[in-house]
Amino acid sequence: MRDFLPADIRKRNYVIGIIKEVYESYGFEPLETPAVENLETLMGKYGDEGNQLVFKILKRGEKLDLENATNESDLSDLALRYDLTVPLARVVANKKNELPKFFKRYQIQPVWRADRPAKGRFREFYQCDVDIIGSESMVVEAELCSAFAEVLKRLGFNRFSILLNHRELLFGALEVCGIPSDLHTTVLVSIDKQDKIGRNGVLDELREKGNISDESIQKVGTFLDAMYPISDVYSESVDATENEFNRRSSMNQALLRNLRTFLGDNPSGTIGLGALETILRLTENTPAREKMTVFPNLARGLSYYTGAILEIGLDAKDFTLSLGGGGRYDGLIGMFGKEQIPACGFSLGLERIIVVMDERGMFPPEIAESVPADVMVTIWSEETVGESLKLAAELRKGGLRVTVYPEADKLGKQIKYADSIRVPYVCVLGESELAEKKVTLKNMKTGEQETCARTAVADRIRTP
Amino acid sequence: MRDFLPADIRKRNYVIGIIKEVYESYGFEPLETPAVENLETLMGKYGDEGNQLVFKILKRGEKLDLENATNESDLSDLALRYDLTVPLARVVANKKNELPKFFKRYQIQPVWRADRPAKGRFREFYQCDVDIIGSESMVVEAELCSAFAEVLKRLGFNRFSILLNHRELLFGALEVCGIPSDLHTTVLVSIDKQDKIGRNGVLDELREKGNISDESIQKVGTFLDAMYPISDVYSESVDATENEFNRRSSMNQALLRNLRTFLGDNPSGTIGLGALETILRLTENTPAREKMTVFPNLARGLSYYTGAILEIGLDAKDFTLSLGGGGRYDGLIGMFGKEQIPACGFSLGLERIIVVMDERGMFPPEIAESVPADVMVTIWSEETVGESLKLAAELRKGGLRVTVYPEADKLGKQIKYADSIRVPYVCVLGESELAEKKVTLKNMKTGEQETCARTAVADRIRTP
Numbered sequence: 055m056r057d058f059l060p061a062d063i064r065k066r067n068y069v070i071g072i073i074k075e076v077y078e079s080y081g082f083e084p085l086e087t088p089a090v091e092n093l094e095t096l097m098g099k100y101g102d103e104g105n106q107l108v109f110k111i112l113k114r115g116e117k118l119d120l121e122n123a124t125n126e127s128d129l130s131d132l133a134l135r136y137d138l139t140v141p142l143a144r145v146v147a148n149k150k151n152e153l154p155k156f157f158k159r160y161q162i163q164p165v166w167r168a169d170r171p172a173k174g175r176f177r178e179f180y181q182c183d184v185d186i187i188g189s190e191s192m193v194v195e196a197e198l199c200s201a202f203a204e205v206l207k208r209l210g211f212n213r214f215s216i217l218l219n220h221r222e223l224l225f226g227a228l229e230v231c232g233i234p235s236d237l238h239t240t241v242l243v244s245i246d247k248q249d250k251i252g253r254n255g256v257l258d259e260l261r262e263k264g265n266i267s268d269e270s271i272q273k274v275g276t277f278l279d280a281m282y283p284i285s286d287v288y289s290e291s292v293d294a295t296e297n298e299f300n301r302r303s304s305m306n307q308a309l310l311r312n313l314r315t316f317l318g319d320n321p322s323g324t325i326g327l328g329a330l331e332t333i334l335r336l337t338e339n340t341p342a343r344e345k346m347t348v349f350p351n352l353a354r355g356l357s358y359y360t361g362a363i364l365e366i367g368l369d370a371k372d373f374t375l376s377l378g379g380g381g382r383y384d385g386l387i388g389m390f391g392k393e394q395i396p397a398c399g400f401s402l403g404l405e406r407i408i409v410v411m412d413e414r415g416m417f418p419p420e421i422a423e424s425v426p427a428d429v430m431v432t433i434w435s436e437e438t439v440g441e442s443l444k445l446a447a448e449l450r451k452g453g454l455r456v457t458v459y460p461e462a463d464k465l466g467k468q469i470k471y472a473d474s475i476r477v478p479y480v481c482v483l484g485e486s487e488l489a490e491k492k493v494t495l496k497n498m499k500t501g502e503q504e505t506c507a508r509t510a511v512a513d514r515i516r517t518p
Numbered sequence: 519m520r521d522f523l524p525a526d527i528r529k530r531n532y533v534i535g536i537i538k539e540v541y542e543s544y545g546f547e548p549l550e551t552p553a554v555e556n557l558e559t560l561m562g563k564y565g566d567e568g569n570q571l572v573f574k575i576l577k578r579g580e581k582l583d584l585e586n587a588t589n590e591s592d593l594s595d596l597a598l599r600y601d602l603t604v605p606l607a608r609v610v611a612n613k614k615n616e617l618p619k620f621f622k623r624y625q626i627q628p629v630w631r632a633d634r635p636a637k638g639r640f641r642e643f644y645q646c647d648v649d650i651i652g653s654e655s656m657v658v659e660a661e662l663c664s665a666f667a668e669v670l671k672r673l674g675f676n677r678f679s680i681l682l683n684h685r686e687l688l689f690g691a692l693e694v695c696g697i698p699s700d701l702h703t704t705v706l707v708s709i710d711k712q713d714k715i716g717r718n719g720v721l722d723e724l725r726e727k728g729n730i731s732d733e734s735i736q737k738v739g740t741f742l743d744a745m746y747p748i749s750d751v752y753s754e755s756v757d758a759t760e761n762e763f764n765r766r767s768s769m770n771q772a773l774l775r776n777l778r779t780f781l782g783d784n785p786s787g788t789i790g791l792g793a794l795e796t797i798l799r800l801t802e803n804t805p806a807r808e809k810m811t812v813f814p815n816l817a818r819g820l821s822y823y824t825g826a827i828l829e830i831g832l833d834a835k836d837f838t839l840s841l842g843g844g845g846r847y848d849g850l851i852g853m854f855g856k857e858q859i860p861a862c863g864f865s866l867g868l869e870r871i872i873v874v875m876d877e878r879g880m881f882p883p884e885i886a887e888s889v890p891a892d893v894m895v896t897i898w899s900e901e902t903v904g905e906s907l908k909l910a911a912e913l914r915k916g917g918l919r920v921t922v923y924p925e926a927d928k929l930g931k932q933i934k935y936a937d938s939i940r941v942p943y944v945c946v947l948g949e950s951e952l953a954e955k956k957v958t959l960k961n962m963k964t965g966e967q968e969t970c971a972r973t974a975v976a977d978r979i980r981t982p
Contacts, residue, residue, distance in 0.1 A: 055552035055553075055554055056552060057549070057550070057551050057552065057605075057609050057613070058548075058549065058550040058551075059549065059613070059616060059617075060547035060548050060549065060623070063548040063549070063550055064548070067548075078919055079914045079918070079919050079920065080914070080919075080920065080921065081890050081891035081894075081919060081920060081921025081922075082890075083524035083890045084522075084524050084527040084528070084531075085521070085522065085523065085524065085527070086521070086522040086527055087521050087522075088519035088520060088521065088642045089519075089553055089598075089628065089630070089642060090519055090573070090598075090630065090641075090642065106578075106579070109554070109575050109576075109578075109596075110575065110576040111573050111574065111575055111576065111598075112573075112574040112575065112576050112590065112593055112594050114570075114573075114632045115570070115632075118590070120587065120588075120589070120590075120593075123584065124584075125584070126576065126582070126584075129576055129584075129593060130576050132573075134553075134554075134575075141521075145521050149521070149523070152523065153523075154890075154935075154938060154939045155935060155938070156923075156924055156935070158890070158921065159524070164553065166553070166554065168578045168579075177554075178552045178553060178554065186924065188924075189924040189925055191924045191925040191926075193897070193903055193907070193922060193924040193925065194924050196907060197907070197922060197924070200907070200911070204914075335904065336903055336904055336907060338904060339904045339905070339907045339908035339911065340907055340908075340911055341911065426545050426546075426547045426618075426622070427545035430545075433657070439657055439800055440799060440800055440802060440803045441803070443657070443660060443661070443664070443800060443803045443804055444803035444804075447664070447803060447804055447805065450543045450544070450668075454543070455542055455543050455544075455545060456543065456544065456545060457544065457545025457622065458545075458657060458661060459620075460620055460650065460652075460653040460655045460657040460658050460661070461653055461655040461657065462655075471618075471619060471620070474618060474619070475618045
């Protein structure tokens with residue numbers, strides 16, 4: 055877990071500021087939940103591996119009975135938030151009457167996972183989630199795609215794809231392949247790897263499992279053949295939005311035709327295909343229009359998805375760098391309450407966005423090179439400290455960010471310090487300046503000095 | 519622990535926004551530390567009671583050896599942040615070379631304490647800390663008083679006091695009273711209660727302890743007599759800033775005279791008195807000038823303070839409602855590194871500020887009555903959904919916050935929903951409107967409807 059020094063926080067707040075602004079322009083409202091949840095709320099929602107990665111909190115006082123404890127659940131009753139979706143589902147199930155019928159919320163908070171730390175992977179990291187609760191309509195998927203396309207464009211990302219798939223389509227395809235339902239998950243995990251291990255790699259993996267028939271494996275091959283390689287999917291040009299739309303659109307249509315042939319009249323497949331067509335049609339009038347990319351390999355790990363599944367990939371020649379993902383989960387909220395409430399949402403990976411923006415120099419200069427203050431006021435002597443504080447108060451009233459050197463010290467040392475924190479101006483208030491109600495203003499970039507009337511300093515700094 | 523719904527978050531963000539703006543105008547920079555610290559970093563910093571209140575995290579995987587565990591420390595290696603001061607001290611001790619010589623930082627993050635929840639007391643709550651590291655100069659105390667006086671004034675608080683005391687003054691007073699140093703803490707705890715139990719209550723409490731001489735108790739009585747009752751300390755008028763300054767100033771001077779007489783030539787007492795005089799003099803030119811109140815009862819619990827101690831009290835007739843406090847702690851950072859680094863800081867209680875502002879109706883209307891969007895776009899039929907999404911995108915480009923009703927539904931139901939979420943305008947885009955490239959705009963407050971050209975809608979909503 056990391057400490058965030060000022061320069062890190064300014065960058066993070068810049069990204070969060072844009073995310074908030076865009077999400078709020080779509081009518082999303084902020085929600086925040088506590089870092090600590092009841093352990094039982096989290097258990098069983100993230101699969102076996104997830105259960106292991108949840109940070110559990112030790113029981114306190116008399117509740118902790120170490121002598122009679124035989125396993126972790128005797129020792130722990132609370133846990134750290136693992137994602138933002140399960141807490142949302144809990145809130146919606148418990149506070150339905152306090153929330154609007156369609157609850158559009160965003161939530162930007164840290165989550166904790168007891169993962170082995172690695173480059174770019176931390177045990178505390180921020181998630182930015184956006185979800186719409188209460189409607190099965192695919193307007194929801196369209197609005198979500200639109201909102202995060204706008205977020206990425208506003209941040210300065212141009213080459214990215216919104217990869218789109220549907221659980222029913224995958225389910226139908228597996229049925230057509232004759233895969234028994236207890237093997238669906240394991241087969242999907244292999245299919246999801248096609249980018250990395252190739253078509254034949256996927257089929258080899260399925261063969262090694264030993265319990266899938268040759269005929270099924272052959273059909274999976276046919277399903278994989280319906281798709282394009284990842285290198286064809288991604289955008290190569292940045293600005294030609296209409297070309298981009300036309301290119302992706304014709305690929306999407308060709309892919310849907312292939313899939314329709316493959317799926318035939320399989321009912322799940324037909325539902326999935328129909329949903330993808332609707333989402334493509336609805337996003338045509340939104341900022342996501344030229345980014346939508348049907349991508350049937352996409353499976354996504356979490357088991358609670360029930361409909362559309364989505365992922366945002368940063369476009370590179372032969373690989374995808376995921377910036378986030380999500381989908382529809384119409385069953386999850388019902389796990390916390392009596393009522394099934396449809397829901398669809400999306401999570402952006404804040405840390406990864408910041409890393410990429412940093413590497414590519416995408417932060418505006420006032421963020422990348424921000425300084426702690428517009429001006430530093432020096433202190434001439436113990437006797438004149440009060441006057442320096444007074445000048446600082448005047449300059450703050452004039453709208454400036456002002457830091458005061460905290461000690462009466464040699465002037466050279468004070469100037470050196472100002473230089474080390476990169477403030478652009480220094481105000482020197484010595485005895486002669488005080489006598490004349492003036493200030494010596496030093497421009498730290500040019501080294502130039504000038505004497506100003508005290509009342510004119512703020513203006514002079516603002517418009518040099 | 520609480521969920522924060524949108525209305526709560528808007529209020530909190532309003533307060534945090536002002537705190538940030540003011541602190542940044544003083545040259546403070548943001549710092550954030552992880553929620554989880556090593557257990558050993560926290561243990562021993564908050565006293566015995568504090569140790570009990572730290573949320574401890576269960577060891578994971580092989581590290582958790584339940585069979586051979588005999589106490590809590592065998593089970594836990596990590597813990598949740600208990601305050602923001604100890605993490606700051608850790609950061610400064612470990613990253614000194616990455617930080618400026620004088621590090622002025624603010625930090626606004628939640629902390630966790632396994633306290634019994636009560637009204638207005640939560641197990642997860644936000645602290646807003648502001649600290650200056652690296653200088654022993656009392657310019658630091660003056661700048662801190664100035665900054666939080668400005669925060670409170672900007673939030674709309676007028677009647678408050680900045681209570682000021684000094685550890686050396688208390689230490690000197692206890693020496694003069696002949697209290698042995700191992701009893702200092704217990705006597706200070708009693709003195710701190712004078713507001714609640716009165717002068718004689720304090721002396722009775724000391725007598726009951728049985729190990730303090732009558733002569734000492736009598737001298738403590740003389741020390742207490744040097745002070746004013748709390749009801750005299752607090753401001754009664756709101757606007758008469760200069761009167762307020764004169765009144766408090768003459769009380770402060772009288773009190774300092776009494777204390778000087780009482781303390782005589784005690785070296786600690788002389789240091790403490792001198793420091794208070796300096797801080798009063800330096801704050802005279804700052805926004806804190808009329809709020810500074812010498813208050814020798816103030817002891818504050820945390821043992822790490824070494825110099826000035828401060829508390830902000832909201833003024834009421836006979837009691838103090840503390841909004842935060844702090845002081846100088848020149849010894850804490852040395853506990854984490856080899857070097858002693860002077861430090862002084864202050865913590866504002868965010869939750870309490872919000873509760874009081876809520877009770878008193880101090881939030882501006884746009885915060886208190888904020889709505890999720892400026893306008894809602896309806897959906898006429900499945901066929902026209904795309905057009906509604908297009909209109910929404912146009913209005914967002916026009917700078918509006920726009921929510922779209924997510925389903926093709928009866929118009930009456932859509933309008934009713936718009937009313938329930940209190941959006942001020944609804945755009946109806948029916949077949950005739952689409953044919954004419956117009957929009958019917960309904961003002962939800964007046965109920966009036968008008969037909970606008972599609973390009974004119976955004977302007978019409980912004981300037982009705």
